[in-house]
Amino acid sequence: MATEAMEQLARREYKQGFVTDIESDTVPPGLDESVIAFISQKKGEPQWMLDWRLEAYHQWLKMTSPSWAHLDYPPIDYQAISYFSAPKKPEDRPQSLDEVDPKLLETYEKLGIPLHERAALAGVAVDAVFDSVSVTTTFREKLAEVGVIFCSISEAIREYPELVRQHLGTVVPQGDNYFAALNSAVFTDGSFVYIPEGVTCPMELSTYFRINAANTGQFERTLIVCDKRAQVSYLEGCTAPQRDENQLHAAVVELVALEDAYIKYSTVQNWYPGDEDGKGGIYNFVTKRGDCRGDRSRISWTQVETGSAITWKYPSCLLRGNESKGEFYSVAVTNGRQQADTGTKMIHIGKNTSSTIVSKGIAAGKSNQSYRGLVKVSPRATGSRNFTQCDSLLIGDKCGAHTFPYQEIGNSRSTIEHEATTSKIGDDQLFYCKSRGISEEDAVSMIVNGFCKDVFQELPMEFAVEAEALLSVTLEGSVG
Amino acid sequence: MSLPETLVKRLHEAPVGEPEWLAEKRRAGASHLETVGFPTRRDEAWKYTDMSRFSSLEFGQADSAELDQARLDALKLDIDACRLVFVDGLFNAELSDAAASVGVTVTPLSQALTGDQHGLSEQLGQLTGIDFSAFTALNTALTKEGVVVNIGKGQAIETPIYLLFISRNNASPVMSHPRILVHCEAESEATLIEHYVGEQGAANLTNVVTEIQMSPASRLSHYKLQEASQSEYHVASIQVDQRRDTNFTSHNLNLGGAVVRNDIVTDLNDENATVDLLGLFFGQDRQHIDNHTKVNHNAPRTYSNENYKGILDGRARGVFNGRVYIKRDAQQVLGYQSNANLLLSDRAEIDTKPELEIYADDVQCSHGTTTGQLDENAIFALRARGIDEQMARGLLTLAFANEVMQRIRHGALTDRVERAVAGKLPDRFNLESLVEDTSL
Numbered sequence: 001m002a003t004e005a006m007e008q009l010a011r012r013e014y015k016q017g018f019v020t021d022i023e024s025d026t027v028p029p030g031l032d033e034s035v036i037a038f039i040s041q042k043k044g045e046p047q048w049m050l051d052w053r054l055e056a057y058h059q060w061l062k063m064t065s066p067s068w069a070h071l072d073y074p075p076i077d078y079q080a081i082s083y084f085s086a087p088k089k090p091e092d093r094p095q096s097l098d099e100v101d102p103k104l105l106e107t108y109e110k111l112g113i114p115l116h117e118r119a120a121l122a123g124v125a126v127d128a129v130f131d132s133v134s135v136t137t138t139f140r141e142k143l144a145e146v147g148v149i150f151c152s153i154s155e156a157i158r159e160y161p162e163l164v165r166q167h168l169g170t171v172v173p174q175g176d177n178y179f180a181a182l183n184s185a186v187f188t189d190g191s192f193v194y195i196p197e198g199v200t201c202p203m204e205l206s207t208y209f210r211i212n213a214a215n216t217g218q219f220e221r222t223l224i225v226c227d228k229r230a231q232v233s234y235l236e237g238c239t240a241p242q243r244d245e246n247q248l249h250a251a252v253v254e255l256v257a258l259e260d261a262y263i264k265y266s267t268v269q270n271w272y273p274g275d276e277d278g279k280g281g282i283y284n285f286v287t288k289r290g291d292c293r294g295d296r297s298r299i300s301w302t303q304v305e306t307g308s309a310i311t312w313k314y315p316s317c318l319l320r321g322n323e324s325k326g327e328f329y330s331v332a333v334t335n336g337r338q339q340a341d342t343g344t345k346m347i348h349i350g351k352n353t354s355s356t357i358v359s360k361g362i363a364a365g366k367s368n369q370s371y372r373g374l375v376k377v378s379p380r381a382t383g384s385r386n387f388t389q390c391d392s393l394l395i396g397d398k399c400g401a402h403t404f405p406y407q408e409i410g411n412s413r414s415t416i417e418h419e420a421t422t423s424k425i426g427d428d429q430l431f432y433c434k435s436r437g438i439s440e441e442d443a444v445s446m447i448v449n450g451f452c453k454d455v456f457q458e459l460p461m462e463f464a465v466e467a468e469a470l471l472s473v474t475l476e477g478s479v480g
Numbered sequence: 481m482s483l484p485e486t487l488v489k490r491l492h493e494a495p496v497g498e499p500e501w502l503a504e505k506r507r508a509g510a511s512h513l514e515t516v517g518f519p520t521r522r523d524e525a526w527k528y529t530d531m532s533r534f535s536s537l538e539f540g541q542a543d544s545a546e547l548d549q550a551r552l553d554a555l556k557l558d559i560d561a562c563r564l565v566f567v568d569g570l571f572n573a574e575l576s577d578a579a580a581s582v583g584v585t586v587t588p589l590s591q592a593l594t595g596d597q598h599g600l601s602e603q604l605g606q607l608t609g610i611d612f613s614a615f616t617a618l619n620t621a622l623t624k625e626g627v628v629v630n631i632g633k634g635q636a637i638e639t640p641i642y643l644l645f646i647s648r649n650n651a652s653p654v655m656s657h658p659r660i661l662v663h664c665e666a667e668s669e670a671t672l673i674e675h676y677v678g679e680q681g682a683a684n685l686t687n688v689v690t691e692i693q694m695s696p697a698s699r700l701s702h703y704k705l706q707e708a709s710q711s712e713y714h715v716a717s718i719q720v721d722q723r724r725d726t727n728f729t730s731h732n733l734n735l736g737g738a739v740v741r742n743d744i745v746t747d748l749n750d751e752n753a754t755v756d757l758l759g760l761f762f763g764q765d766r767q768h769i770d771n772h773t774k775v776n777h778n779a780p781r782t783y784s785n786e787n788y789k790g791i792l793d794g795r796a797r798g799v800f801n802g803r804v805y806i807k808r809d810a811q812q813v814l815g816y817q818s819n820a821n822l823l824l825s826d827r828a829e830i831d832t833k834p835e836l837e838i839y840a841d842d843v844q845c846s847h848g849t850t851t852g853q854l855d856e857n858a859i860f861a862l863r864a865r866g867i868d869e870q871m872a873r874g875l876l877t878l879a880f881a882n883e884v885m886q887r888i889r890h891g892a893l894t895d896r897v898e899r900a901v902a903g904k905l906p907d908r909f910n911l912e913s914l915v916e917d918t919s920l
Contacts, residue, residue: 068524379826379827379829382826392836392838394838394840394841394843395841396841397808397809397811397840397841397842398808399839399841400837400838400839401836401838402835402836402837402838403834403835403836403847404833404835405833405834405835405849406831406832406833407830407831407832407833407849407851408528408829408830408831409821409823409829409830409831409832409851410826410828410829411823411826412823412824412825412826412828412853413826413853414851414852415850415851415852415853416849416850416851416852417848417849417850417852418834418847418848418849418850419846419847419848420834420836420846420847420848421844421845421846422836422838422843422844422845422846423843423844423845424841424842424843
């Protein structure tokens with residue numbers, strides 16, 4: 001009975017698959033220097049930016065796609081992807097929600113995210129990315145009052161070239177890895193945030209990424225710079241319409257935290273995971289890295305990963321400042337034929353740095369999930385502290401859960417702890433709940449929620465609600 | 481990585497008078513090694529152990545197994561055992577005492593090959609094949625000596641089988657490739673001790689391959705005590721095939737060696753097979769000790785338990801890579817793994833990677849690793865009792881190692897390891913007086 005309920009979970013359907021029919025200004029598939037020049041020109045970028053992209057492209061040409069991850073997918077034809085897709089009339093950007101294409105608003109309605117209401121009610125400034133260009137940004141003025149810059153990266157390149165040039169690629173260099181190099185060459189949009197010295201951002205910043213238009217890779221680039229003693233909480237959420245062909249998403253996120261700064265970066269990712277046979281679905285190859293550059297700075301990554309056919313993602317922290325702090329909280333749910341190879345890297349460089357890793361993996365159906373993490377303590381990072389916990393829950397006998405934690409410890413005055421467990425939902429736990437009148441479905445839901453609680457409580461409230469909703473959608477199929 | 485010329489030449493020298501099946505295996509090993517070459521740090525399994533300097537080293541081969549009795553007495557374990565002594569890989573019959581218990585045969589490989597080779601052609605390379613690693617391929621191509629052990633059906637052997645490998649301080653370093661083949665027949669019980677020691681300054685390569693076959697309901701305690709000189713290269717590849725109701729306990733104790741690599745793989749191939757992997761490594765100066773273990777739960781209701789402890793001082797580097805694999809449908813498996821490390825110096829390094837690869841849901845698996853320093857509260861507690869701080873640290877370091885040492889079921893062996901560990905502790909811990917006391 002228990003297994004039956006759990007197997008039903010494996011048969012849940014993607015609830016948010018639909019397509020909005022908006023004309024796209026798309027270049028033909030393929031990648032060469034002219035495509036990069038086209039993107040750069042389309043975005044009205046200065047010469048240095050184009051040079052930077054081309055430099056990345058030349059490095060990418062010399063690299064090969066990584067094969068070390070515990071993932072299985074056919075080789076990607078990078079010449080079959082279209083590298084630019086923008087909603088119609090990009091130069092004529094809407095100034096308010098009224099001017100926004102009603103079909104786009106409809107998309108958000110379908111997803112249950114009424115943009116205007118949400119922005120007003122939740123006090124969230126939304127930089128909504130529909131395909132590759134930011135089409136609306138709210139609360140700009142309110143943020144401008146305190147000097148916070150929150151805009152699309154393209155706009156930032158035009159408006160604040162000094163700031164962008166100073167920080168872009170300093171955390172994730174162009175040639176960092178295969179997908180980061182590709183992103184550096186062809187990124188089309190993303191967000192830029194700058195929080196000036198001593199400012200606590202008055203609201204949580206949020207970007208909703210959407211993927212539309214078949215065969216279009218999504219290459220987002222996000223750069224967040226938090227100056228001394230500044231604080232910001234950034235929310236990123238993703239859902240995507242149903243598609244037949246695999247879509248490649250290779251985003252790069254760079255965070256820079258100066259002295260005493262605090263960046264909290266939260267993600268809920270629910271892209272189309274493919275159908276029961278694993279057909280379609282998003283390839284999510286993301287490079288996320290935070291640089292705790294200043295003393296006592298802090299960067300916190302929280303992620304809830306439920307979507308994508310393939311996830312390849314390791315949000316990391318470079319703990320360079322003394323007493324800086326890195327955190328990683330993750331819930332990853334895989335189902336059907338989803339594959340996820342995810343984890344984090346904590347690189348302790350400064351003295352008395354600390355990091356916490358809590359990773360919860362739930363594998364169901366025929367999915368495979370791996371936690372891959374690195375904790376590196378350099379010889380001079382004395383007094384460092386790491387605690388890692390990664391737990392896996394297996395639902396069904398066709399899935400797999402794997403743990404590959406790397407630890408490289410180079411001094412004697414640091415304390416590193418790692419714990420990992422793998423098990424299934426215990427029959428005794430289910431029996432306990434059922435004997436108290438709780439239905440099996442509710443019990444499974446309750447146990448899974450409890451399993452993830454450590455991570456959910458790290459999410460900002462709006463996201464916590466969404467994450468729990470996502471999880472209950474996941475579990476909905478198991479009712480009855 | 482390309483192989484040294486002299487080695488390539490040696491790989492193609494076919495020993496005369498050997499049976500064709502062995503010559504064939506040697507050729508396969510040589511050709512495999514020539515294809516894959518020695519591992520580099522780009523190979524995931526050798527990420528932390530740099531073998532590049534290895535390929536530029538030249539090793540000859542020993543031509544005699546001479547060793548005087550006094551030297552042997554200084555190096556050997558003082559235990560009552562069926563003892564085979566190898567010097568630089570060559571068998572020394574005079575120093576050996578191969579009188580085995582009833583129901584057990586212990587034969588040097590060279591003798592087994594000239595005598596009745598019944599089953600040997602199948603046994604050699606069946607478990608630890610040439611594709612296990614470049615070093616097993618090298619061993620297959622060049623092995624000259626080793627041991628063939630057979631524990632008879634239903635025999636419970638009290639007297640341990642003691643294999644002593646002595647490495648001499650030669651004018652030019654030599655290499656040896658011992659091959660140990662063990663078959664524990666059904667319902668048998670035995671203890672096997674592999675002991676590696678060396679003269680001061682010995683800088684040879686010992687590349688040993690051990691294959692252990694365990695028939696249903698057999699039990700084996702396997703001790704591997706490696707106390708080679710601090711300039712010795714030591715590579716060991718051990719593979720165990722466990723059948724129903726078998727119980728294998730491995731004590732992997734590493735105190736010596738310049739560059740040490742141990743691979744221990746056990747296949748739990750039938751229900752109720754149990755394995756205990758215990759390990760202790762202690763590196764100082766520039767020692768490099770790498771332990772790789774892999775437990776393959778290929779059948780339901782199989783159990784594994786692993787506990788490795790490492791102490792690193794000076795500029796030593798330790799590597800622990802433990803993998804627990806659970807095959808699809810191998811349900812109701814329990815797998816536990818723990819690795820704790822103590823760094824005594826800021827220039828020491830530990831790289832640890834406990835891995836789980838799980839394809840069945842009804843299992844309980846966990847692993848834990850810690851790296852850190854001694855508990856300040858415990859040090860305080862000892863100091864409050866009049867023990868000075870350095871000695872308190874020494875005692876607690878010994879206590880740390882003791883969790884593994886106390887599982888050693890042989891008095892003489894326990895003594896030897898305890899003394900060796902205490903002896904390796906830095907002088908600042910000032911434990912010498914204490915060590916004297918315990919010997920009384």
